[in-house]
Amino acid sequence: xxxxxxxxxxxxxxxxxxxxxxxxxxxxxxxxxxxxxxxxxxxxxxxxxxxxxxxxxxxxxxxxxxxxxxxxxxxxxxxxxxxxxxxxxxxxxxxxxxxxxxxxxxxxxxxxxxxxxxxxx
Amino acid sequence: xxxxxxxxxxxxxxxxxxxxxxxxxxxxxxxxxxxxxxxxxxxxxxxxxxxxxxxxxxxxxxxxxxxxxxxxxxxxxxxxxxxxxxxxxxxxxxxxxxxxxxxxxxxxxxxxxxxxxxxxxxxxxxxxxxxxxxxxxxxxxxxxxxxxxxxxxxxxxxxxxxxxxxxxxxxxxxxxxxxxxxxxxxxxxxxxxxxxxxxxxxxxxxxxxxxxxxxxxxxxxxxxxxxxxxxxxxxxxxxxxxxxxxxxxxxxxxxxxxxxxxxxxxxxxxxxxxxxxxxxxxxxxxxxxxxxxxxxxxxxxxxxxxxxxxxxxxxxxxxxxxxxxxxxxxxxxxxxxxxxxxxxxxxxxxxxxxxxxxxxxxxxxxxxxxxxxxxxxxxxxxxxxxxxxxxxxxxxxxxxxxxxxxxxxxxxxxxxxxxxxxxxxxxxxxxxxxxxxxxxxxxxxxxxxxxxxxxxxxxxxxxxxxxxxxxxxxxxxxxxxxxxxxxxxxxxxxxxxxxxxxxxxxxxxxxxxxxxxxxxxxxxxxxxxxxxxxxxxxxxxxxxxxxxxxxxxxxxxxxxxxxxxxxxxxxxxxxxxxxxxxxxxxxxxxxxxxxxxxxxxxxxxxxxxxxxxxxxxxxxxxxxxxxxxxxxxxxxxxxxxxxxxxxxxxxxxxxxxxxxxxxxxxxxxxxxxxxxxxxxxxxxxxxxxxxxx
Numbered sequence: 001x002x003x004x005x006x007x008x009x010x011x012x013x014x015x016x017x018x019x020x021x022x023x024x025x026x027x028x029x030x031x032x033x034x035x036x037x038x039x040x041x042x043x044x045x046x047x048x049x050x051x052x053x054x055x056x057x058x059x060x061x062x063x064x065x066x067x068x069x070x071x072x073x074x075x076x077x078x079x080x081x082x083x084x085x086x087x088x089x090x091x092x093x094x095x096x097x098x099x100x101x102x103x104x105x106x107x108x109x110x111x112x113x114x115x116x117x118x119x120x121x
Numbered sequence: 122x123x124x125x126x127x128x129x130x131x132x133x134x135x136x137x138x139x140x141x142x143x144x145x146x147x148x149x150x151x152x153x154x155x156x157x158x159x160x161x162x163x164x165x166x167x168x169x170x171x172x173x174x175x176x177x178x179x180x181x182x183x184x185x186x187x188x189x190x191x192x193x194x195x196x197x198x199x200x201x202x203x204x205x206x207x208x209x210x211x212x213x214x215x216x217x218x219x220x221x222x223x224x225x226x227x228x229x230x231x232x233x234x235x236x237x238x239x240x241x242x243x244x245x246x247x248x249x250x251x252x253x254x255x256x257x258x259x260x261x262x263x264x265x266x267x268x269x270x271x272x273x274x275x276x277x278x279x280x281x282x283x284x285x286x287x288x289x290x291x292x293x294x295x296x297x298x299x300x301x302x303x304x305x306x307x308x309x310x311x312x313x314x315x316x317x318x319x320x321x322x323x324x325x326x327x328x329x330x331x332x333x334x335x336x337x338x339x340x341x342x343x344x345x346x347x348x349x350x351x352x353x354x355x356x357x358x359x360x361x362x363x364x365x366x367x368x369x370x371x372x373x374x375x376x377x378x379x380x381x382x383x384x385x386x387x388x389x390x391x392x393x394x395x396x397x398x399x400x401x402x403x404x405x406x407x408x409x410x411x412x413x414x415x416x417x418x419x420x421x422x423x424x425x426x427x428x429x430x431x432x433x434x435x436x437x438x439x440x441x442x443x444x445x446x447x448x449x450x451x452x453x454x455x456x457x458x459x460x461x462x463x464x465x466x467x468x469x470x471x472x473x474x475x476x477x478x479x480x481x482x483x484x485x486x487x488x489x490x491x492x493x494x495x496x497x498x499x500x501x502x503x504x505x506x507x508x509x510x511x512x513x514x515x516x517x518x519x520x521x522x523x524x525x526x527x528x529x530x531x532x533x534x535x536x537x538x539x540x541x542x543x544x545x546x547x548x549x550x551x552x553x554x555x556x557x558x559x560x561x562x563x564x565x566x567x568x569x570x571x572x573x574x575x576x577x578x579x580x581x582x583x584x585x586x587x588x589x590x591x592x593x594x595x596x597x598x599x600x601x602x603x604x605x606x607x608x609x610x611x612x613x614x615x616x617x618x619x620x621x622x623x624x625x626x627x628x629x630x631x632x633x634x635x636x637x638x639x640x641x642x643x644x645x646x647x648x649x650x651x652x653x654x655x656x657x658x659x660x661x662x663x664x665x666x667x668x669x670x671x672x673x674x675x676x677x678x679x680x681x682x683x684x685x686x687x688x689x690x691x692x693x694x695x696x697x698x699x700x701x702x703x704x705x706x707x708x709x710x711x712x713x714x715x716x717x718x719x720x721x722x723x724x725x726x727x728x729x730x731x732x733x734x735x736x737x738x739x740x741x742x743x744x745x746x747x748x749x750x751x752x753x754x755x756x757x758x759x760x761x762x763x764x765x766x767x768x769x770x771x772x773x774x775x776x777x778x779x780x781x782x783x784x785x786x787x788x789x790x791x792x793x794x795x796x797x798x799x800x801x802x803x804x805x806x807x808x809x810x811x812x813x814x
Contacts, residue, residue: 013132017177069276078278084166100278101337106173119337121283 003120004028004045008038008052008064009082014105018051021109022116035059039067042074049120050079051103051112054090062090062097069098078119082107133178134223140167141216148209148216155204164212165194171219183222186233189240190215202243211239261292261325263350263418265372265411269317271341276312279338285318287334292324293418297410299403319407321349321414350415363415365390368408374400435528438489445478445485446765446784452478453786482765486527486676493571493580494522496531500542504567507546514553514563515546520570526578530670533650534580537643541582541666542567544640549586549664559661561585577652578672583665589658594618619656620644648746648797651677651694677766679783679793681759682742685731688791690764690783691753695744695796699758702739713741713752722752723803744796751800766793777802 005027007018012033019029030047032038036058038050050068054061061081068074078100083091091102100119103112144167151160172187190212196202215236222233266288270281285296296318303315322331328346335344363371366380379399380390391405452474459471497519508515526534550556550565557563568583598604598618620640647654652670671677671694679690680699700715713722720743726735741752764783769776780795 011136013136013174013178016132076275076278078280084170095277095340098277106170106177108176118283118287118334119278119280121280121286 002026002028003048004030005049005051005116005120006030006032006038006042006047008032008035008050008056008061010034010053010056014053014082017109018112021112025113025116027116035061035064035067038064042068043071047074047077049077049116050074051082051116052079053082054094062093065094065097065099080115080119130178130180133174133180137171137174137183137219137223140171141220143167144171145213145216148213151204152206152209161194161198161204165191165198168194168212180223182233183219186215186222186237187219189237193240193243196244201245208243211236211243215240261323262348263321263323263415264328264331265345265347265349266320266322266331267317267343267345267372268320268335269343270314270338272313272315274314274338274342281314281316281318281338284334284338285320288320288322288331291326291331291334292322293414294323295321295410295414297403297407299401299407301401301403317343319410321411323414323418349411350418363412365405365408365412366394368411369394369400369404372404372408374404374408433488438528441485442489442765443767445482446767448478449482449765450784450786450788454788457786482676486672487525489528490525490672491528491531492523492525493531493578494519496535496538497522497569497571499535500538500569503539503542504546507543511546512552513546513550513565515550515565515567518566518568520568521572524571524573524578525672526571526670527672530578530650530672533646534668534670537646537668538580538582540640540643545582545584545586545664545666549584549588551587555587574669577669580668580670581665582668583663585663588660588662588664589619589656591660620654645797651692653694677764677783677793679762679764680742681762681785681791682725682740682753682755683757683759684725684729684755685733687729687731688759688785688789689725689755690762690791690793691742691744691796692780692793693761695746697743697745697750700741700743702741702754715743715752718750720750720752722754723799724754726754726756728803746796746800749800751796753794753796764791764793 005022007015007022007029008031009015009018010033015031015033019031022029030041030045032041034056035052038052039059041047042050050065052061052064056064059067065079065081068077068079079098081091081094081099081102082105083094083102084105094102101115103115144164147160147164147167150157151164154160168187168191172184172191175181175183175187193202193208194212197204197208202208218233218236268281268284270279274281288294289296297320299317299319300315302317303309309315324331328348331346332339332344335342338344366375369375370377370380375394379394379397382397391409394400395402395405452471456471456475459467501517504515504517545567550567551559551561553563556565566585568581570581570583572579595604595609598621599606601621603618603621620643644654647668647670650670652668654669655667656664657667658664677690678693680693680696682689682691702713711722713720722741725731726739736756740755740758742755742758743750743752762785764785766781766783768781769779773779778795778799779792780798781793783791783793785791
């Protein structure tokens with residue numbers, strides 16, 4: 001069965017790009033436009049990995065990661081955050097919240113797949 | 122999928138518009154207040170995002186173009202390029218250009234080029250415009266990686282096994298887990314990582330690529346990556362890698378002193394260290410893994426370097442030659458067929474096949490080639506033993522030992538060469554006393570040399586002995602009726618005489634060379650190899666045997682002739698000339714008259730008992746067999762033909778007149794005549810006929 005990856009991002013273009021790339025690689029993708037939507041969808045379904053942006057309305061990425069880690073099902077799930085070059089501090093915050101790794105935006109599809117392979121297998 | 126791509130390309134365009142608007146606003150603001158901090162950063166980030174997302178969504182042109190802009194802005198950000206009106210207006214121009222590029226598939230590449238040039242002009246000379254790529258050189262290096270993740274590594278969703286898998290994909294890899302910290306099951310916390318790993322990795326990737334594997338975990342784990350071996354180092358290094366103790370010391374697991382203390386008791390270093398609790402068993406097994414890895418690596422490297430030659434069973438080569446022979450034949454019939462059909466396309470293909478099979482044939486023949494030295498070196502011992510036996514001092518000199526010859530030829534050359542060498546030593550080279558008396562150095566010299574000459578190999582065996590005794594030879598020749606009284610022995614006639622069957626100048630068969638087989642056997646074996654042998658001798662100076670041999674026995678240059686319905690191949694090496702039969706015939710046949718010489722003549726039609734009418738114009742092929750010349754009468758001559766010889770098989774082993782067969786271009790079989798045997802066959806049947814009146 002295909003592994004399910006959630007992409008949480010308020011940028012539609014990023015979400016589409018992530019979905020497209022991952023679906024091409026044989027993963028199933030669930031999209032969420034912000035942290036709140038992401039958390040709701042995570043709770044209602046089964047997800048194997050989360051790719052989340054940090055700056056999102058309603059609930060930001062850091063908060064989302066922290067909340068996800070509190071869910072017993074998702075304590076060891078790989079979480080990759082999307083950061084920009086200028087967000088070194090945020091990156092630390094994200095790691096402290098429980099992120100497994102990060103991808104610096106902008107990235108190419110193959111970079112995304114390499115990171116997913118690294119943390120999800 | 123196309124639709125999908127279009128969809129997010131559209132999304133990119135929409136967002137690019139937002140970034141461009143922001144960029145423009147920032148630029149205009151900068152024009153008003155050039156010193157305002159943060160503006161440059163904002164501009165840079167906007168450009169960076171446009172560039173990166175462009176690449177992300179397949180807008181390569183935008184990405185490439187924006188890269189140039191970004192490179193300049195990066196230097197503006199770091200203060201190396203000042204903010205200027207020119208910069209701002211140029212960047213605004215770039216914005217318009219990006220917008221245009223995003224909107225339409227067709228862009229004004231001239232305009233793009235002009236802007237790029239303008240941006241490049243702003244760069245200080247020293248800065249390369251292209252960012253260096255992460256390159257991996259092809260050199261293999263071996264690294265020792267020690268990875269000890271924090272015990273809470275699982276908490277942020279890391280699976281260390283995947284990282285090790287990533288390493289495994291980079292090259293040859295040996296992972297040793299260190300599990301001695303794993304507590305008994307009762308005390309174990311399943312969410313804690315107790316294990317750490319040592320990895321030996323041989324890869325062509327760089328140190329940074331290896332470190333990148335651990336990029337997400339480097340903050341909360343201990344990682345050391347050491348280069349333990351460069352590729353070049355391995356080449357000369359012996360297979361034996363460092364001892365366990367050395368490795369453990371180098372890795373800091375034990376100290377020099379610990380090792381020395383332990384070494385006093387002689388046991389295996391690793392065992393001892395474990396027993397003495399100086400080091401845990403995992404450390405030893407990890408060090409052992411390293412040792413094993415390096416030994417394997419070195420062994421393999423040596424194997425690779427020794428693979429410059431391989432041994433192959435000779436019969437496999439023979440099979441290969443056979444197959445190539447078949448292929449050449451099939452190719453010939455293909456060519457003939459293609460010529461008949463006159464199809465240009467087919468002819469092109471046929472020519473390629475022809476070229477390829479010729480190359481394949483040549484290469485295959487080359488594989489069978491061995492240096493003559495393989496035969497020469499065997500004679501060293503022979504010369505040594507013989508000179509002892511004969512109480513002569515002989516030095517053997519070889520030249521051109523690397524000249525290559527078909528292995529079958531070399532094998533079959535062995536006996537004739539031994540015979541010639543025996544002759545040189547027993548009849549040619551004198552004893553030391555005789556030599557000194559005639560003013561020669563006491564030590565005689567036997568010289569073996571080989572060289573290429575066209576499609577032949579010339580092997581010369583020479584000695585600096587007394588030379589052939591002409592008077593003695595002439596006397597024997599007279600006695601044996603090989604020459605008429607009053608005739609003088611010419612240089613050319615010398616060898617034919619001494620190689621006549623049964624010829625020997627030594628009355629009593631001496632131990633060394635007289636074994637009832639004389640030079641006639643040598644001559645025959647050389648001729649069987651389709652070679653020739655010549656001898657020249659100067660009294661007191663020595664004797665020279667010159668052997669000319671074909672490079673290979675597998676291929677023959679032949680002359681195709683027809684007799685009745687059948688086609689025969691005559692080895693071209695023995696053919697001297699061709700002529701019309703009626704020009705040379707004498708009387709009812711049996712002999713021909715050629716330039717004042719009477720020559721015997723064999724009608725193939727008659728001896729093969731070919732039925733049917735004799736054609737109006739028969740042909741004569743004049744053969745030169747040693748000193749013997751004979752005419753073969755055939756129906757017609759087709760022409761010369763290069764062909765692969767195939768054996769006749771055991772069923773035909775009593776068929777004397779043929780040395781083999783070949784398959785012609787049209788698929789029919791042609792027999793290859795053995796002229797010597799043919800003549801012998803005719804001669805003996807004549808004698809039988811005469812004996813029975």
